[in-house]
Structures are given as structure tokens and as C-alpha cells.
Amino acid sequence: MANYEFGFIGTGSMGGALARAAAKAVDPARIILSNRTPQKAEQLAERLGCAHGGNENAAKARFIMLGVKPQMMADMLAGIAPVLAARQDRFVLVSMAAGLTMAQIAAMAGGDYPVIRIMPNTPAEIGRGVILMDADERVTEGEIGDFLAALRAAGTFDRLPEKLIDAGSAISGCGPAFAYMFIEALADGGVACGLPRAKALSYAAEMLAGAAALAGRGEKHPGALKDAVCSPGGSTIAGVRALEEKAFRAAVMDAVIAAFEKTKELGR
Ligand SMILES: NC(=O)c1ccc[n+]([C@@H]2O[C@H](COP(=O)([O-])OP(=O)(O)OC[C@H]3O[C@@H](n4cnc5c(N)ncnc54)[C@H](OP(=O)(O)O)[C@@H]3O)[C@@H](O)[C@H]2O)c1
Incomplete structure (x- = not known):
């Protein structure tokens, strides 16, 4: 079993909002936060009772939440690729990046890893988000169920085919x-x-x-x-x-x- 249920990499506005939502349903001790400017993750971790550490630690979680800007994604994933490649246990990458497909995320991470894609919006901060989502065929229904249960405090999730997520997000995200x-x-x-x-x-x-x-x-x-x-x-x-x-x-x-x-x- 992974040490942590959730690892957040990038705790800016959206990663931070989703971490706060996750901490309502998941034991905060099973959530780890990581951020390029570490003080941001440390402060939030202290407030929520979560752990904090580097990206390589967050990359050992069961659900790895990729909360960096789309332009930063390739570099960030290249940095944690060795940790992912060395893992023997099951994990799921969760991207919230605008415009990047699940296939692109898996390719950047360097393996055929299971990927969930979500497209949240800022009202998630107060639990009123509209969160579009899809998952690739490698993600099990059980994992989707656990993921949705853990993040239910962020708002309403709606599953739709990935090819429609960009269109949906032009309304709900922007x-x-x-x-x-x-x-x-x-x-x-x-x-x-x-x-x-x-x-x-x-x-x-x-x-x-x-x-x-x-x-x-x-x-x-x-x-x-x-x-x-x-x-x-x-x-x-x-x-x-x-x-x-x-x-x-x-x-x-x-x-x-x-x-x-x-x-x-x-x-x-
Ligand atoms: N904001 C929205 O309305 C919205 C809606 C839907 C989807 N999204 C998606 O959510 C993602 C994050 O957007 P955001 O608005 O939350 O941006 P943000 O506030 O700028 O947060 C991004 C965070 O990622 C951190 N970061 C950058 N590179 C990193 C690295 N290599 N390792 C660890 N942390 C790193 C940044 O750290 P620093 O503190 O050092 O800058 C920052 O805290 C994007 O992919 C975006 O497309 C956002």
C-alpha cells in the first residue's frame, strides 16, 4: 500500500483548493503536499494537518495530483519519472492541466500509467466547483469511486468523454x-x-x-x-x-x- 493516499504536486490556487477538499474526507496524515516554493506547501500542510515534502515524496502516493501549470508539466513529470518507474505498487496520476490529454500526461511521465483527468474551477474553493472528469481505461471503477469520494467536498463532478473536456472547460473553467x-x-x-x-x-x-x-x-x-x-x-x-x-x-x-x-x- 502507498504511504500516502494523496500527493499534491503544486499547491497553488487549484491544487491548494483540492487539497483542502481532500483533507475533509481523507485522514490529513495520509495527504502529502509539495510545491516549488516549499513554504507554500508547508504553510498549507500545517493548517490542514497534512505532511509536506519534495515532489519525489508526493510521487509515492496512491493518487498523485499534478497541480502545476500546463507549460510546467513536462519538466515536473520528467523530474519524478524515475520514482514512478521504480514503483511496484499501484498508483494513479491525476491531471488538472488545461488542454493536456491523458495520453500526453502518461507519455510525459514515461510509462503506461493510469491517468484521471479533471477540469475544476475556482468555486471549488468553497465546495461549489463544477469538476469535469474522465479516466483512461487503465483506471479501475474502484479507483474512480475512491477518488470521487475523497474529493466530494470540492463540488459536483461530471464525467464526460475526454474529447469534450476542452469545450466544457471553456464554460465551467473559464x-x-x-x-x-x-x-x-x-x-x-x-x-x-x-x-x-x-x-x-x-x-x-x-x-x-x-x-x-x-x-x-x-x-x-x-x-x-x-x-x-x-x-x-x-x-x-x-x-x-x-x-x-x-x-x-x-x-x-x-x-x-x-x-x-x-x-x-x-x-x-
Ligand atoms: N485556476 C483555475 O481556475 C484553473 C481551472 C482549471 C484548471 N486549472 C489548472 O490547475 C493547474 C494549476 O493552476 P493554478 O491556477 O492553481 O496555478 P498556480 O496558482 O500558479 O499554481 C501552480 C503551482 O505549481 C507550483 N509549481 C510549479 N512548478 C512546480 C514544480 N516543478 N514542482 C512543484 N510545484 C511546482 C507553483 O509553485 P510556486 O509557488 O513556486 O509558483 C504553484 O504553487 C493548471 O494546470 C491549470 O491549468 C486551473
Whole structure:
């Protein structure tokens, strides 16, 4: 049996958020954290009660969480490849890197290792992440079950074929940035109308959370929900017209497509 259930290599914003989630379901003593700037892993490890060490120690865990940027992945994996090659026990590599396929991860790690690919998003920090995932054929259903149970505090997981992960991530992974821009713009509009900034920001964020929850129930198409807010000759339809004049929906579609294209480029 591996010493550690989880080894996190790279404890930046996403690796750190997932480590915090894992520490809620897995005995923190069975989680080890490693980071290029070691103080970052040490501080988080102290807060969570986890172990910390170098990449070569984290590479001895059962689930090895690869939390570095896609551009850093090849070098980082080359560094731990000898440790992986020497292992006699079973382990799974877990990549969260935008744009890199499971086959690319295994090739960079230097073996036919089992790989799980996840695409999380920043609301995972508060347990509200949307986490897309797939696993290659070398990963067993039992391993997937253990992995999902360990990370359930990060949010909702959805398994989808790897070829669709980049498209899904252009919404779920990049979308939070688009949503924050929308919140900020709504608040700016409110301030322009005389609202104090703090109230404007809080109304915008709460409104978006409520509207999203209603749309997320899937009972009514977003167009029907929009129609229900627009009284004939009223204020809302005047705002809708202003958004249409500025090609709001085309701009949002273009943002998703641009993010998708860039993700594909990063994986090349
Ligand atoms: N942020 C998101 O919204 C998001 C969403 C989905 C997927 N992801 C994916 O998550 C991964 C991490 O992104 P992030 O936003 O968390 O980036 P980040 O905050 O920059 O974290 C990356 C961490 O990796 C560490 N690192 C770099 N090279 C290393 C090495 N050789 N060995 C050990 N640690 C190393 C860095 O250490 P230092 O402290 O020295 O810089 C840093 O703490 C990326 O692959 C990204 O595609 C991110």
C-alpha cells in the first residue's frame, strides 16, 4: 500500500483548493503536499494537518495530483519519472492541466500509467466547483469511486468523454472570470445610477446566484425565464434591447470560443 493516499504536486490556487477538499474526507496524515516554493506547501500542510515534502515524496502516493501549470508539466513529470518507474505498487496520476490529454500526461511521465483527468474551477474553493472528469481505461471503477469520494467536498463532478473536456472547460473553467466581469459591470451600472459600491456589488452577486439557481433547476429554458422578467413596455425589456444593441450574446459566445481555441493551442 502507498504511504500516502494523496500527493499534491503544486499547491497553488487549484491544487491548494483540492487539497483542502481532500483533507475533509481523507485522514490529513495520509495527504502529502509539495510545491516549488516549499513554504507554500508547508504553510498549507500545517493548517490542514497534512505532511509536506519534495515532489519525489508526493510521487509515492496512491493518487498523485499534478497541480502545476500546463507549460510546467513536462519538466515536473520528467523530474519524478524515475520514482514512478521504480514503483511496484499501484498508483494513479491525476491531471488538472488545461488542454493536456491523458495520453500526453502518461507519455510525459514515461510509462503506461493510469491517468484521471479533471477540469475544476475556482468555486471549488468553497465546495461549489463544477469538476469535469474522465479516466483512461487503465483506471479501475474502484479507483474512480475512491477518488470521487475523497474529493466530494470540492463540488459536483461530471464525467464526460475526454474529447469534450476542452469545450466544457471553456464554460465551467473559464466561465467564472466571465461571470465576475458581468458582476463588476452590473455593479458599475448601479454605481452610475447612484448606488453605493458595496450594495451594488452585493446585489449583483446575489442576483446572479439566485438567477443561476433558478436556471440550474432546468425546468424552464433561460429564454422563458428572461421573458418572465420583461413586462410589456417595461424597464427590463429596455435593458434587454440595450444588451442586444451591443451584441451581448455574440460577445459571450465569442468569449467561450476564444477560450476553447486557446485551450487547444496550449495542448499542442
Ligand atoms: N485556476 C483555475 O481556475 C484553473 C481551472 C482549471 C484548471 N486549472 C489548472 O490547475 C493547474 C494549476 O493552476 P493554478 O491556477 O492553481 O496555478 P498556480 O496558482 O500558479 O499554481 C501552480 C503551482 O505549481 C507550483 N509549481 C510549479 N512548478 C512546480 C514544480 N516543478 N514542482 C512543484 N510545484 C511546482 C507553483 O509553485 P510556486 O509557488 O513556486 O509558483 C504553484 O504553487 C493548471 O494546470 C491549470 O491549468 C486551473
